Amino acid sequence: MKKMFSIGFWEFIARVILRNRVVFLSGIVIITILFSMQWKNIKFTQTEANLIPFDDQINVDYRSFLKNFGEEGNLVVIATKDPKLFTPKVYKAWDNLMTTIQSNKEVDLVISISNLKKLVKNDSLESFELKPLINTNKTQNLDYLSQVKSELLNNLPFYEGLLFNKKSGAIRSAIYLDKKIINTKARKDFVLNKLIPQIAKFETETGVDLRTSGMPYIRTLNAKTILDEIGLFIGAALLITGLIFFFFFRSFRATIISLIIVIIGVMWSFGLLGLLGYEITVLTALVPTLVIVIGIPNCIFLTNKYHQEYKIHANKAKALQRVITKTGTATLMTNLTTALGFATFIATNNVLLTEFGVVTSINIIALYVLCLIIIPIFHSYIPAPIPRHLGHLEREYLTSFMDWILRTVKYNRVGVYITTILLLIFGIIGIYEMRISGSIIEDMPKKTAFFDDIRFFEKEFDGVMPLEIMIDTKRKKGVMKLSMLKRMEELEETIQEIPELAKPLSIVNLVKYSKQAYYNGNPEYYELPTQQEQAFILSYAKNATQNSKENLMKSYVDSTGQFARITTFIKDENGEKMNAIEAQIRAKANKLFPSPQYNVIITGKASVFQKGTQYLLDNLLSSLAFAFVITSLLVLIMFRSVKMVMVSLIPNLLPLVLTAGLMGFLGIPLKPSTILVFGIAYGLSVDDTLRFLAQYRLELARNDWKIKKSVIATFNDAGISMFYTSIVLFFGFSVFMLSSFGGTVALGGLVAITLFFGMLSNLVLLPALVLSLNKTLSNEQEFIKPTIDILEHTDEEVDAMENKK
Template sequence: MYKLYSRIFLVITFVITVVSAIIATGLKFDYDFESFFPVNDPDLDYYQEFRRNFENDNDYILIGISNKASIFDQYFLNKIDALTDSLKNIPYILSVVSPTTIKNPIVGPLGIIEVPYIHLNKPELYHQDSLNIYQTKELPGNIFANNARSVALYVTTVNNPSKAKSDSIADNIFKILKNFNFHTTHVAGKVIGQKVYLQTMSDEMKIFVVSSIILVILFLFLSYRSVWGVVVPLIIVVVSLIWLFAFMKITGKSIDLMVTLIPTILYIVGMSDIIHLLSKYLEELRLGKEKIAALKTSLKEVGLATFLTTITTAAGFLTLLTAGIKPVREFGLYLAVGIFIAFILTFTILPAILINLNTPKITEKANHNKVWNKYLGKIVIFVFKRHKTILIITGFVLIASFIGISKIKINNYLLEDLSEKVQLKQSFNFFEKEYSGARAFEMVVNIEGSTESVLNYKILQEINKIEEYLYSVYGTGHIISPLFLVKSANRAFNGGGNNAFVLPEKEGFDQLVEKLSNFKKRKEFRTLISEDQKSARLTAKIPDWGSHLINEKNAQLENFFISKIDTTLINYKLTGGAHLIDKNNENLSKSMLQGLLIAFLIIAFIVGIMFKSIKMIIIALFPNFLPLVMIGGIMGFTGIDLKVSTSIIFTIAFGIAVDDSIHFLSKLRQELRKGKTLPYAIKRTMLSTGKAIVITSMILCGGFLTLILSDFSSTFYIGLLISLTLLFAILADLLLLPALLLMIIPKKLKEN
């Protein structure tokens, strides 16, 4: 009867899995940088208003090209000019600013004359052209490298292009650049970044899954020394993944940077329940029970503990819902769903398969089991003899860890996620080094309760003070603003000389602004001055100093503004995509602390129900709190900053690590209910659950370690730090947890 029902269930499961696999094939890779902006945030609302009033601050592509000889070489410049024409013909590209197309407008008696900065067909003028270029404030660091070894093209795309359009733009640019065969080329920008990230994610997802499978197969074979002990757990985890991917497709979720981690994490975390159930099943068979009786006992004794660990692990991931970043929240939600799917399938498919398999020959593995008992027994003896020493060492470790934690700082770099060997990162570093930087600086200056325009003379004088501070103290590159338009107009009406690139005296200013207003429908005007002329945009490029230093500079800027600027005339606000990412990083780090507190409360509640004892709650939480503190200390001493990737580690690791403690305490509770003394109960618990705890922990550590193969630093740190946390957690469970029990709980503990 059992076999009939189990086979019917397996057939139904197989059909559902086939359908799910068909659905899951529709999943697509997608990556949008803006999805990492904070949701329901006033700064995001302001940024969206900024883009409506002016333009999107990241719809551009930078192309840097160097030459073996001088950049003022006719053959090289002709190739740059031809490249410019080719880029203009690419669909979805609106404009291309190039060294060979920029001109200096001069207003004369006969109208406007546009004098090229480079006289392309007159190489005899190149020397004078170069002198003029490097005396023109807005060109060095923007179009021409500060060291005169390369030039840059500034390509503007359509507003917020879709993935298909972005891929088309990127593919065409790389194809054209390949045809021109320049000495070196560097390409950076949102469109390029998204393509690189998507390709890297796709490649790494395959590497992670294959690496995890190989690693788990190795651990399972060494643990169970049988084919079925490897194949059956693999089947259950793979089916869990297929069902989860189908669920993701049905709910409209695509594969982004965070989702690429889900298969590896679910694969190794889902294996934990299987190993605990299998280990208990084999233990019951060793005691001489029949297959069905062994299964029933295993489901009864391991079922509750495994259900509780499923809740704690899922809770760790669900605390990511406190984050203000959509991909992080979805990552936590879908992983939690996957954990429950894996739990359900473990306690349905696994018994169904085991019922239809021949009973394993346990006697052949007796020697293997004796080896485990030998070493676990030594650990028990060590804890009994040295439990006070363990607690003293723990105290010193805590002190050292807190010292390290005090050194942690919240910091973030835009492309730190990519390793130095990735071409996009090299290109980003190129623009950081050779030009004014690749990070956008965006400031909006608003008129304070006035009917005046931002082109008012007093307003521009205040903006001039701000720009002088930004150049000399803050460290921006050339600033494009309404003041830049006025200075450019003044230069154009005064013969085009660089000495006229200044804010003119009051006399004649009104006439100049009146002439400038005739161009208010042009893009240059509209992207810098709002339609009502009450807001001015100041945009520039800066090096990616990191959010920690930039926040310090922003605080100094605020102090300057309050003390040196007439705040009755104007106010200001910083905005832009980079600014939002920095703010998001800081907010996420704080929200993760809230999430960690929630996870602690959930675990405390579960342990409280199990033991109805405050002491047991403390005993259960402390061994899992210690590894987190140790990781914080390591981060502080090694200079690993707190950011999006490292802040989510703590809640994830805690939710996973606490599982072994619950399994240990659950078995301890069963032994105490039988009337055993505490030392004896600890010994039986260690010998019974110790093997499963060690195996699952090693699989988890090894599985997460595969993530260090990633070219993304966030994935690398998630793999490395969670692995270390789990390693510390297993030491805490095997050494510190029983030591605490011996110290805090009376020698003869009776059931409450």
Template sequence: MFDFLAQFILRYRLNLLLAVALVTAFFAVQIPKLELSYDFAQVVPPNDPEMLFLSEFKQEFGEDGNVLVIGLQDSSLYTPQNFARYRYMSLELQKIRGVEGVLSLPVMPRLVRNDSLRTFEPEPIFTGAPESQAELDSLLQLALDQKIYSRQLINPANGATLMVLTVDMSVIGSPDRQRLMDDLLMVTEPFEEKTGIKLHYAGVPFVRAVMTGKVQQELKLFLVLSVVVTALILFAFFRSVKAVVFPMVVIGVMIVWSLGTLVLFGFKITLLTGLIPPIIVVIGIPNCIYLLNKYHQEFAKTGHQQKSLSHIIRRIGFVTLITNFTTAIGFLVLLSTDIRILKEFGIVAGLNILATFVVSLILIPAIFSYLPPPSARHLRHLESRRLDRILTLFDVLVHRHRYRIMLVTIGVVLVSLLGVWQVQTIAYMVDDIPEESDLKQDLYFFEQNFGGVMPMEIVVDTGRPRGIMNLRTLGQVDSLQQYLASQPELSPPISIINFLKASRQAFYKGSPAFYELPSSRERSFLLPYLQNNSDIGRLSSSFMDSTGQKMRLSLKVADVGSQHMDTLVNLRILPQIRQLFPDSLGVGVQVTGTTLLFIKGNQYLIQNLRSSLLIAIVIIALVMALLFRNGRMILISLVPNMVPLIVTAGLMGFLGIPLKPSTALIFSIAFGISVDDSIHFLAKYRQELFNQKFFVAKAISLSLRETGSSMIYTSIVLFFGFVIFVFSEFGGTVALGMLTSITLLLAMLTNLLLLPSLLLAFDSGKYERDQQALIEHYDEFYVESEDEEIDLKQLRKEPLDQNKPSSGQ
């Protein structure tokens, strides 16, 4: 097959080059249609019971994650001049398109009893900018007396205050989001400049806006870095401009294809899919290295350009196909998950890795067939003394110390297993933002002063219409709210209870001492006041359904992480709920909210990634079985690639790096890539076994010499290619880059040391010629005399000047 393919590619090279150019042009036209995703990743399946409950909650009570908060803590705010500026800022923010409402200290309303209309009317506390300090202090005390706002807008302990902006989520989930954020900063930044008061920003809309902006920036950064790094490494290896430029052409084509594929499938740029172009760069370059290195090796042997180009397709085309397939498996197994973002990432990355094989196998031979043959200078890397010394050292270690290598490996694995037991599974709502970033520091500000900003909801279902207004039920909910308010990780809840208490306070002329639930006697004369107020009715509809059967307790929680959150909900909140609402009452209480579903989604994501790793191992083992048809060879090939994964997991445990979606993703990707080296080595080893009459030691030495250089080159490219991700501002991306680089470097060492050691120790080298494995059917299994069987005339549809001397670069 690959003999025919070699003749086909070289004979119709111009047509194939034009075909690749046309497909690339088609994908390039699609790229302007590519969109960024502005939504938090939907990880929990839509049919999950908790997801279904949250969807029903949003339909009944509205969005729980549409609040953006701006906080500050500075005593200079409480001067007439600065307070007037703060009031002006609040009013200006209300005018921004996409802001549905603003609640802050200067525009804070209070309920006032109107006996003539028998109603409660909302009345602004600050009707204008206070002109004197005495007036401001008096009104501030009046604001502090409104207990409904205590620790909601004002922290009475230290004077910290916040501004709550309700935003239109359709704007946040669209490209118009950036305009909204720019408008917001145009209003808030002048306040900071004129007053010297630092503002803090948080809330789900703000986090989403910041993270999507950073994804867009990092997509460009990593694409540039990956291209520059790989180009420099290629030049360092081959000392040839051609060996840099044309592999980069291959990579450029694949970048265009990968971005165009996203558009064709209707996918958007997310934190994961944004990594695909630089990953394609890093993974695609090894194809070019193997092809170029083999081309130079063949040309050094034969001095015949056309024959050398034909041989690189015939000899390593099949192995390159298999290695690209196993690499793609590491991504395609993500299709086995129920998670949309993983499926999108897996299918686009996997398909484009397979496409990289096709493009590189066409472009490298076709382009280099038009170029002068490599000069002696370009072949000098084949005789690199430094590389030769390294390979000689490996050869000596394998032959003389193979059992020591295996013992050292066992020792490292045992130590690593101790670290594996220490790995913790933990995820945060704002998981990937560095500690020193403004976003993280602002988050801490709100957690310290207001208990947090991440949404959490509790729904109380009485099971009967108007059951919420039952005095006993109201008392039990009030007890639950007091318990929740006492928890340091939570903000005080707000619900219909708070409005009933505020109504009672308003009825008694605003005295804070009356901020309590109405008694049964008081309810009879408070009820007409409440029924006559349409504003209170609209407000209460956000916290109670139309039938009065269900009520909502809305609160905010600190970003304490999945483990602490699990303890908070399951060991503290739910036991208190069961105590206050025993089953005999028939009242259902459920905790929900975007935060809990996000945390659950991360846990679900990790479980799916573990499963995908197992699937990848099984599929690759089956591939090995088809290739080698030998149980020993399957185990021997898998062990060197499992060891790096165990060592990396151990490092995570010792270094305190938690298992989270970004770090769990490492293992299936790294395994799919690292097994490529094993396939290249074993394919060459099986060929040399036949050539050396099943002399295992000689076959291993020759295999190390020929494949070792390419394995080292590609591993260095992969190492530095993934290292660039440590420059990310997202902690998960940093961990992905650092740990994947370490894993692949370890895989290179195990494939160059442990794999041949295992072969020497456990492989007899004896195989029946009439029971050939699949790997032996590809064109590299030949004898040297077969070179003459190539019909050079069939390749000459377009003339090649075979003996043209190289002019160099």
């Protein structure tokens, strides 16, 4: 009765679609136009992905730091090791470059050798003055420039690590952008349209190679590369899936309409992003390509079914109606399970993943509706398929492959289980070799010039990723007490002992520089003042900065004097060591600044990103477990058999374990991009399992509960569609390997491999388990009729419904 109702419902849907073709096509056009009007609202994210919930303590601490000291990632650095910099012609061009950069409204401050100030004592004012290091009237003299270089490298330790590397002779300029534009489109416009052309002009004029980096620069070029690759992925996905579709069906018309369907889906996906106000991130940028990769299998399944029906009846109208009537519930449920796999990301309590899950799951259902409407309507307008189009139904290579699997399953199940156990052991051993990476730049395009520049700065200046330490003295003006400065100096000594960290910068450096200036610039006095010296040296420093626009202290001490800041930089390749590094700093800080007298916060983008990666890992593992539970419940509702639940999970867990093992042996770390592999692959692979088990149950009823005969019949029907779908998904996800981003390459490659393993597992291990457990799974008493039937309805059932009418 339930099945008759289902047939009647889908027969009604088929009749409505085919009798109102113009209305449905017009509706799709109108919806597409409405979605395209939302494209103007699409924005690209201007910040790194914050993987931690807003109210988490890590984010609370980071916002506290930003409140006191502003945006930390506003530094752009330009450097060179070319000794020609200290020649008159090149120095003049360098000076002009820095002056031009400083003139941009987006730039707050430029610190360079061309405008460098040195601290000089003024006894009459009992203050320090900032005077130019370089006399501009003498810069045409080569000997003078050599003296400047010598003084910089030997007499100004305050600037070491900030503007020069004494050992290698590398010189750099520090460009501080206006903090208000760091997370806006203005930053992108400045970097791409002003900074880069100005640097290129200098290089052309002088022949000197410059290196550029810093978080604003890295963010901008990284974002530009992501945007450029969206078009590449969409084009490549359309090409490869279109070729596969044509290879299967040998029909230009069917291929073109399938591509039109997924192109409409892509247009809807962009419109949905604009409608919901979601930004294009490294994840949502993948959605349009996923729409193509997941949409084409729907087109293949429905087109294949239409050809099967037409071959039986040779009646186009009847075949088109029965495509919907017989497969409506089956295609709906398989698309729902796929959407559910992506929807589990919504439960991660992470904005980045939640948005990805929402957009992807909605688009999967929208694609299903598009395919169900457009494919029957399109084929109703064109001529019926000819024998060439139907040839794929009896291809020798496919039948040979299926025969080989059947022989293996029937006669060598012991070998299948031994192989499975060995692969499982391999995967488990590999899992213990896996590592977690919180590197911000690890996934960035390694073949680009800006990535080479990052490595340059990591080598010459020990990194560009900031690690911040904020100390709350709990009282106003507490930072400038000598006892406090000495504690900070001791903490900085600990930081300097950590090889992965750069020389720290803080108010301590400025106070040391003040003492050096007080003693007429003698570098031997670059140290903290003694108790006897502190009164007049610190008063000099305070007088110098109290009303000065060039307040050197403002970056290291807040306006109240209560909060101090120590900034260091970490080589991003050491992101994995972040926890150990922080623990070492924290242990020392707790001794020097005991609670509750002080409060020490260790934060910064490098730290937040690393902790976010661990948080994401924990949440995605929970999300994957949630997907297992939901899938199990779905199987339980459909079949009302706990044994069927176990049989459905085992073939889908094995590919995940195997892929995790490969990641461990190949040195591919767990990171935001690769963690997604498991949820995506599981959501796509489980569809094949459900289709196989559902078809197997039907074949048992058809074949008087004869096991082997039922398995063979299942292969002849579900096996081919499982193979076709897996091939399209394999090559579709392989498109992401064209990316220059390591994370996207890993995501595409690992999902493709996992789905390939999943196909073999569902075609070999699953039927082997079914045959081995046949005494219980085939028992008519235990194999209760399902609550939800996702099977294709048979000719007999459809005929019975039609005769009843």
